Amino acid sequence: MPTLTIEPITRIEGHARITLQMNDAGEVEDAKLHITQLRGFERFCEGRPFPEMPSLTARTCGICPVSHLIASSKACDELMAVQIPPAAVRLRRVMNLAQLLQSHALSFFHLSSPDLLLGWDSDPSVRNVFGLMRENPQLARDGIRLRQIGQSIIEGLSGKRVHPAWIVPGGVQSPMTEVMRSEIQALLPEAMEIAERTYRLYRGVVKRFKDESEVFGNVPTLFMGLVDAKGNLEHYDGLLRIKDSEGNIIEQGVRADEYSEVIAEAVEAHSFVKSPYYRPMGYPHGLYRVGPLARLNIVERCGTPAADEALEEFRALSPGKPVSSSFHYHYARLVEMLFAVERLEQLTASNDILDRKVRARARSNKNRGVGISEAPRGTLIHDYTIDDEGRVTGVNLIVATGHNNLAMNRSVLQVARRYVQGPKVTEGMLNRIEAVVRCFDPCMSCASHEFGRMPLDVRVIGHDGSELQRVLRG
Amino acid sequence: MRELVVIGFGNSLRQDDGFGPAVVERLSERVDDDRVGLVATSTLTPELAATLADTRRVIFVDACATLSPGEVARRDVSCDRQSDVSLVHFLSPEALLVWTERLYGRVPDAELWLVGAEQTGLSEELTEVVAARVDEFVHALEERIDAHQENS
Numbered sequence: 001m002p003t004l005t006i007e008p009i010t011r012i013e014g015h016a017r018i019t020l021q022m023n024d025a026g027e028v029e030d031a032k033l034h035i036t037q038l039r040g041f042e043r044f045c046e047g048r049p050f051p052e053m054p055s056l057t058a059r060t061c062g063i064c065p066v067s068h069l070i071a072s073s074k075a076c077d078e079l080m081a082v083q084i085p086p087a088a089v090r091l092r093r094v095m096n097l098a099q100l101l102q103s104h105a106l107s108f109f110h111l112s113s114p115d116l117l118l119g120w121d122s123d124p125s126v127r128n129v130f131g132l133m134r135e136n137p138q139l140a141r142d143g144i145r146l147r148q149i150g151q152s153i154i155e156g157l158s159g160k161r162v163h164p165a166w167i168v169p170g171g172v173q174s175p176m177t178e179v180m181r182s183e184i185q186a187l188l189p190e191a192m193e194i195a196e197r198t199y200r201l202y203r204g205v206v207k208r209f210k211d212e213s214e215v216f217g218n219v220p221t222l223f224m225g226l227v228d229a230k231g232n233l234e235h236y237d238g239l240l241r242i243k244d245s246e247g248n249i250i251e252q253g254v255r256a257d258e259y260s261e262v263i264a265e266a267v268e269a270h271s272f273v274k275s276p277y278y279r280p281m282g283y284p285h286g287l288y289r290v291g292p293l294a295r296l297n298i299v300e301r302c303g304t305p306a307a308d309e310a311l312e313e314f315r316a317l318s319p320g321k322p323v324s325s326s327f328h329y330h331y332a333r334l335v336e337m338l339f340a341v342e343r344l345e346q347l348t349a350s351n352d353i354l355d356r357k358v359r360a361r362a363r364s365n366k367n368r369g370v371g372i373s374e375a376p377r378g379t380l381i382h383d384y385t386i387d388d389e390g391r392v393t394g395v396n397l398i399v400a401t402g403h404n405n406l407a408m409n410r411s412v413l414q415v416a417r418r419y420v421q422g423p424k425v426t427e428g429m430l431n432r433i434e435a436v437v438r439c440f441d442p443c444m445s446c447a448s449h450e451f452g453r454m455p456l457d458v459r460v461i462g463h464d465g466s467e468l469q470r471v472l473r474g
Numbered sequence: 475m476r477e478l479v480v481i482g483f484g485n486s487l488r489q490d491d492g493f494g495p496a497v498v499e500r501l502s503e504r505v506d507d508d509r510v511g512l513v514a515t516s517t518l519t520p521e522l523a524a525t526l527a528d529t530r531r532v533i534f535v536d537a538c539a540t541l542s543p544g545e546v547a548r549r550d551v552s553c554d555r556q557s558d559v560s561l562v563h564f565l566s567p568e569a570l571l572v573w574t575e576r577l578y579g580r581v582p583d584a585e586l587w588l589v590g591a592e593q594t595g596l597s598e599e600l601t602e603v604v605a606a607r608v609d610e611f612v613h614a615l616e617e618r619i620d621a622h623q624e625n626s
Contacts, residue, residue, distance in 0.1 A: 110520070129520075133576050141524075141577050148521040 018433060020416050028420050031413035033405070033437060034271050042395040050079055050364060050386050055165050057382065057397070061443060063106065066099035066154060067375030069167040070236065071382040074371025076169030078256075079386060081365035087355035088171030093236045094184070094347050095157055095167065096373065097340040100235060101191065102150025103376035104292075104333045104340075107441040108198070109143020112330055115438070116205060120212075120431040127431075139201065142194045146337070149187045153344070156180050171359035181348050188345050192306075195337040199310060202334050209327060215418040216436045217326025217411025220245035222278050222288035223297040224403065226374050227253075231300040233307070233339060235374040241298045242278065242288065247321050249298075256370040259381055263398065275405045276398055287406035290378030291440065292332035297322035302335070304342035310335040326411050329439040364390040375400055377441050401442040411436045475528050477622045479511035479582075480615055482535040483518055490543075490591035490604040494535040497611045504612065510619055518565040520573055527578035533618070534567045534586045535611060537604070541590030544603035546610075551584035587611065 021030035045056055054072040058065040070092055077084055110129055117135055118127045126134070133140040157180065158166030158173075166173045206213075227241045228234040239253035242262065254262050264279040264286075278286030288294070296315075302308050314335055317323050323332075347353060364386055371382045378400030385394035401408075415436045419429045480501060482494030495514035502512045511525060518534075526532055534551065541547055553575050554568040565573065571581045589611070592601040600608070 130576060137577065144521050144524050144577060148524050151521060 018412055018437075020420060020433075026421065028413070028416040031409065031416045032271075033409050033412050042397055045392055045395045048392050050076055050369075050384060050390050050392055051169050053382075053384060053392065053395075054168060058165070060397075060399075063443060064099060064103060064375050064377070066095050066167070067373060067380050068382070069165075070096055070373045071371040071375075071380045073167050073169050074256075074373060075369040075382040075384050076371070077360075078369030078371065079364050079366050079384065079390075080169060080360070080362040082170055082360040082362050084171045084360050085355065085357045087175065087353055088358040088360075089236070090347050090350070090353045091157065091172045091176055091358060092167055094176075094344060094353070095154055096236050097344050097347075098150045098153035098157075100150075100376045101337060101340045101344075102147045102154070103441075104337050105143055105146040105150065107376070107438075108330060108333055108337075109139065109146070111441070112435075112438055113139060113143070115431065115435050116202075116209075116330065120435060121428045124427060124431075139198070142198060146191060146194050149191045152187060153184050156183055168359065170361055173359070175356045175358045176353055178354060181354065184344070185348050188341055188348075191344075192338075192341045195334070195341050196306065199334045199338060202331065203313065206331060212432070212435075213325045213327045215414050216432075216439060217407065217414060218324050219407070219410045219414060220324065221407050221410075222250070222281075222286065223294035223322055224251075224278075224288050224290050225295040225298050225379055226372065227299055228303075230303075232303040233295060233299045233301070233336075237373075240372065240379070243298045243322060245322060245324060247297075256372045256381075257368070259370065259372065259383075259398075263381075265398070265402075271405070273405050274398070274402050276403050277406060284406055287410065288403065289326070289407045289440075290400050290403040291329060291376075292336050292378075293323060293326065293329045294378065295374065296332045296335060302339045304339050304346070306342055307335055307339035310338055326407070326436060326439045329441065333441075364388075377401065377443055378403055399443070401440070404440050404442065408437060408440050408442065411439075475530060476511050476525075477509045477530050478619060479513065479525060479529045479532045480535065481513040481515065481518070481522065481532060483515050484537055485516055486598060487596065488594045489597045490537045490589075490600055491594045492598065493537040493589050493591070493600060493604055493608070496600060496605075496608055497535050497615070500608055500612050501615055504616065505619060507619070507623070509623065518567065518570050520565065520570075522565075522570055523573040523577050526570065526574045526582050526584075527580060529582045531583045531622070532585075533615065534584065535615075536567075536586065536588055537591040537594075538588040539591055539594070541588060543590050543592035543601070544607060545590035546607065547588045547590075549586055549588075551586050553581045587614075 017034050019032050020028050023029045041057060041060055045053060048056060053076060054069045057068045057072045060068050114127050114129060114132050118131050129140065222242050222244055224240060224242045226234040226238040228238045239255060240251065240259065241249060241253065242251035244250050251262055262279055263276050266275040266277060266283045268275055277283045278288055296311060302311050314323065314331055317328060368385045373380055380400060381398040383396040384392055387393050412433060415433050419432050480498055482498035484491040484494040486492035486495050498512050498514040511529065551567045551571065553571040567584060567586055571584060575581045589604055589607045592603050
């Protein structure tokens, strides 16, 4: 049976490749997304003192270190069995939302906009951020500026844009000053203006992608994410909720330390990323999605005015049911940008955020701690066990890209079956297969990646192992 | 518009590669002037274009593998449209200027100050020969800042 390989996939966070299994009639039989990086954090953290875990695991990624700091610190809070000061919770939330803002900006403006605004069939030499600059310079500048705002907030709080070590077990290292708050507040009106402008622009162009919306990962799956006590959008705390593809809540409120009762992990030989699944439904039927699309599908409301208005418009894509197409991750990301700016306004408006008590201190008081937060790409779980001396004896990390692994594979298969016909591979086919992966904004850890015309090695291999066709470019 | 921005870039976990950030961190202890921007960063990223668009002169500080350990070099940086501008997570100073020009229609005057790296293994410590250049760079940058302040 012929096999077609796409490697590497561009404009994603890290390295991956795709293989398409073709039948003799030239139709796609199966598709697999291979995550080809091995990071090994779960192993080499063993033996380290648990307070080091936030700083160690934050190095997993240069794009979302804040997410790892938060989930890890929450796991360490549990190990210490402390309740962290309320101001520390607010400050962690501020940094988490700033991270969400800059990460969503990178995904939408830099990585996905060239496809969305210039089209998958456009000349690859212009289907990149410079083509975007020519087509819509305001949008390109907005992307730069929104990322800069998110990073300025992170840097203002922590002193560093990348790998800030400010979030620590028990809280945060230092309180927010009045000056710092004023600086953050001064950035928010412009951030809101950009978020609203981009949302309006996208609402206008999304109608062009009816075909892609129908086949870009439009498969029935479960959806999972955190919700607050009212069932509203939550990125820092709360309980896990799982909904099915019809919109029924099948898990109402799973605590962090209970996650393994509903989530199990399978290992596939073709990828270094684990394949988590909903345990009661078994593997691989219990596939689910996390991230912006899932979050909007599981919540009652966002809880802020502009985001709630946008949420209603988002839900009109699929009245009465969850929005199923993974193409609409982009839409959901833009709704979350609105939410992030509004919540930052709310959080910084209260004087409680200036409280000087921002850290609880303790030694380890428990042998297991689980921290869960919502990273930009989805639910992030850090599960640690330690010995009585506080040394780490076991680590389990489940990252958003892992949660989405089965759904991404299913999505790639759907797109490949729709667009790839026969062993002859065209640019437009490849671009759409890549683009469906990009909808999930997967993060295989921070690695340099190119955008625009990708270096590509596509091989069509016959069932006898002979190479039927090879396409090289880049 | 800012008179001067100093951007020290490199990986502070890779010995001498952390020279640029080390210089900027030392400089930040001695300079407190709104007209001067100080940026310590692992890599040059596209959003720095917004900073450069609002700056008259930028000085990049970096370590260099092709110079002899501790050797110092300075050169002007131009907006080179032929430079590799395709990477999102890492840009050269030349490519960053291209981004700045294309997005904002202007570029600042730019210089690159380099020191030759001796080792770039896993450590937060600069080697002795490179560490000895930190204060030298800081003093030279302070003189440059003073000159800008007098001219502005």
